[in-house]
Amino acid sequence: MKRSGTKKNIGIIGAGWSGLAAAIVLTQAGNKVTVYESAKIAGGRARRVETEHGVFDNGQHVLIGAYSETLRLMETVSPGSSSTGFLRVPLTLNYPDGVLLRAPRLPAPLHLAAALLLARGFSLAEKMAAINFIRGLQKVAFKTGFPDSVAEAIAGQPEKVRRFLWEPLCVAALNTPVRLASFKVFARVLRDSLTGSSSNSDFLIPMQDLTSLFPNPAMNWIQRHGGTIKMQHRISALKFENARWKTSWETDEALHDAIIIAASPTHAASLLGLLPVCQSLALQLDGINYQPIVTVYAEYPVTLPLRTPLTGWIDPVPLFIFDLNATLDRKGMVAAVASAEGPHLDWDNDRWLAEIHTRLEQVLGPLPAPKLIKRITEKRATFTCGPTIVRPPHTTPCKGLYLAGDYVDGPYPSTLEGAVRSGVQCAQLLIRHHESELPNPT
Ligand SMILES: Cc1cc2nc3c(=O)[nH]c(=O)nc-3n(C[C@H](O)[C@H](O)[C@H](O)COP(=O)(O)OP(=O)(O)OC[C@H]3O[C@@H](n4cnc5c(N)ncnc54)[C@H](O)[C@@H]3O)c2cc1C
Known part of the structure; x- marks a missing residue:
């Protein structure tokens, strides 16, 4: 300037x-x-956040490749940090309960079409419905009369596509449940991340x-x-x-x-x-009005050979488990994140440990008991994006x-x-x- x-x-x-x-x-x-x-x-x-159990973050964060201003300023103050600071993962949604979607390194929007067409767990009709929905997003910016809430906008999508794709993506991006979330903002975020360059949709998981x-x-x-x-x-x-x-x-x-x-x-x-x-x-x-985010850091006495740095589950609430061995070199440590309001806000530490343990055993087999290191509930994490x-x-x-x-x-x-x-x-x-x-x- x-x-x-x-x-x-x-x-x-x-x-x-x-x-x-x-x-x-x-x-x-x-x-x-x-x-x-x-x-x-x-x-x-x-x-x-510095605690007697070590250094954590105030909540596990994930950035996306489309965060151009953030990455630009990181480069300004510390050249090279916008690449060395993150584990960069091509758009991957890994739900052991049924869906695996991974974007190949192809130019946009082919990467997305290929990710959806090759996704495991969706029928062809479900894949085509998701692709058509994304194509329709281009028009939202120029159109009036589009639905107010994300819930209304996705009402016509097949149930499995709603539950495994749009609902968790909406909660992850807007930290607002679909019934309360603004479709206009959701459409803009999806457009910027899914339809620009293929690297825009990469997940950037902090490595410090x-x-x-x-x-x-x-x-x-x-x-x-x-x-x-x-x-x-x-x-x-x-x-x-x-x-x-x-x-x-x-x-x-x-x-x-x-x-x-x-x-x-x-x-x-x-x-x-x-x-x-x-x-x-x-x-x-x-x-x-605000929405909360809960992050629970749990530690196992063994290394957890998770297949992806980020694994998701849908029920009873969308829960994402980050493998902190892959990003922060903290062996046996995971961060479980539940965004927005929901019944998990009433869970105590024992319930959280049980929820994390059951999910990890589902993919890794029997494990020794974890110990809870830190639960951080940010009641006012973000505004409700209605x-x-x-x-x-x-x-x-x-x-x-x-x-x-x-x-x-x-x-x-x-x-x-x-x-x-x-x-x-x-x-x-x-x-x-x-x-x-x-x-x-x-
Ligand atoms: C748990 C959690 C998880 C999140 N996950 C993600 C994610 O994965 N990806 C993502 O992109 N975003 C995520 N977010 C959102 C993101 O963290 C926020 O949008 C962003 O940090 C807000 O930055 P800010 O500068 O607007 O405000 P703030 O971070 O609130 O900064 C305000 C600063 O002002 C200081 N301050 C306040 N009053 C005074 C005063 N009177 N005098 C001096 N200082 C004062 C505060 O101490 C604070 O440091 C998450 C947020 C939380 C809480």
């Missing part, structure tokens, strides 16, 4: 993936950034903890380029004074030309709620005060790519904004 003439001093609240993305773009344009982060470890919802993957290299890069990172600095108030923004934390305060709040909606709402002209925006953010959600813009009613984050208006659901794109777009907007006539807070 072209360097602007006047260097601005910009405060960014939150060292999650959106805040760091914004900080990189603003730094590239010649601004001086200060990033404030309340936690000890950067990365927000996608961060490393999430903080080491992007947030730490990003912070090092920002500091090397003149920016400041203030960890364990929780901003408690914002005030507009003498044409500048004042950030306050426990022990001190600082002045900035502009501020980006890159915190989750709840935290952003508490800061906005202190500014009289931002009351209704704060209420809007407080009204956002058809009627109104996402706020990057701008606020206050001049020089902006919002970035996975929930801000944008084409993607609540994902790392959504967060990174939001940070990039917010920074670009801030750079473009010259004097505006927006009212200042009173």
Whole structure:
């Protein structure tokens, strides 16, 4: 990005993936950034967690090849990391209960057609129904009158295709059950990942903890380029004074030309709620509904020779088991992930261990008992990506005060790519904004 003439001093609240993305773009344009982060470890919802049982992630994450902005910024701050940071797996859905679909390395969209036509567990009629559904997705962007929810859109698909393909893909991509999920957003994500280049649909499974993957290299890069990172600095108030923004934390305060709040909606709402002209925006953010994600890390005293790094089961809830031996070199360790709401939220640790154990024994035969290492339930993992959600813009009613984050208006659901794109777009907007006539807070 072209360097602007006047260097601005910009405060960014939150060292999650959106805040760091914004900080990189603003730094590239010649601004001086200060990033404030309340936690000890950067990365927000996608961060490393240190426990007495070892280092884990706040939840197992998987990226896809279509996450172009995330991969681009990773390359900016740490050249080579967008390939060495991941185990790259061509689109593979391996359900020992009945379906195996694997995309061969062919140009798109042949890879997808071949994956579906060669899939095990679907009849020819089911395969053709899935292929026709994907072909219809191209039209959704240009058409009005398409169904609101994913449930309505897939109602005509054969049951097995719904249960093994669309329902788990929707929950994985939008973290929202099909009956609540926006078909428009689902169609966009499917289109971007399934119909672009064939590598767009690859799964990218992190081979290091999430903080080491992007947030730490990003912070090092920002500091090397003149920016400041203030960890364990929780901003408690914002005030507009003498044409500048004042950030306050426990022990001190600082002045900035502009501020980006890159915190989750709840935290952003508490800061906005202190500014009289931002009351209704704060209420809007407080009204956002969320979906949970549960990740259970379990360890076996033996190596688990799983066939794929990611194996799925459908009943009683969609559950994906990641082989952490394949990605993090942690022998005998798996991460089981259940996305969105469902009966699994009531399971205790014993039930989780039993569910994981039964599934692994189904594919590997008798195993010694596992031990539970860590169960992490993020109740507010992502917003509920429904058809009627109104996402706020990057701008606020206050001049020089902006919002970035996975929930801000944008084409993607609540994902790392959504967060990174939001940070990039917010920074670009801030750079473009010259004097505006927006009212200042009173
Ligand atoms: C368990 C789980 C699994 C997920 N799996 C996937 C996945 O597989 N693939 C995918 O793409 N996405 C996944 N996501 C979603 C993804 O993690 C988020 O969309 C993304 O991390 C959001 O980034 P963000 O920067 O918008 O917000 P956040 O990550 O919430 O970052 C906000 C930051 O602001 C800080 N902050 C808040 N208030 C203040 C304050 N007052 N002062 C200073 N700092 C403050 C917070 O500490 C935090 O670090 C998952 C999320 C979870 C929780």
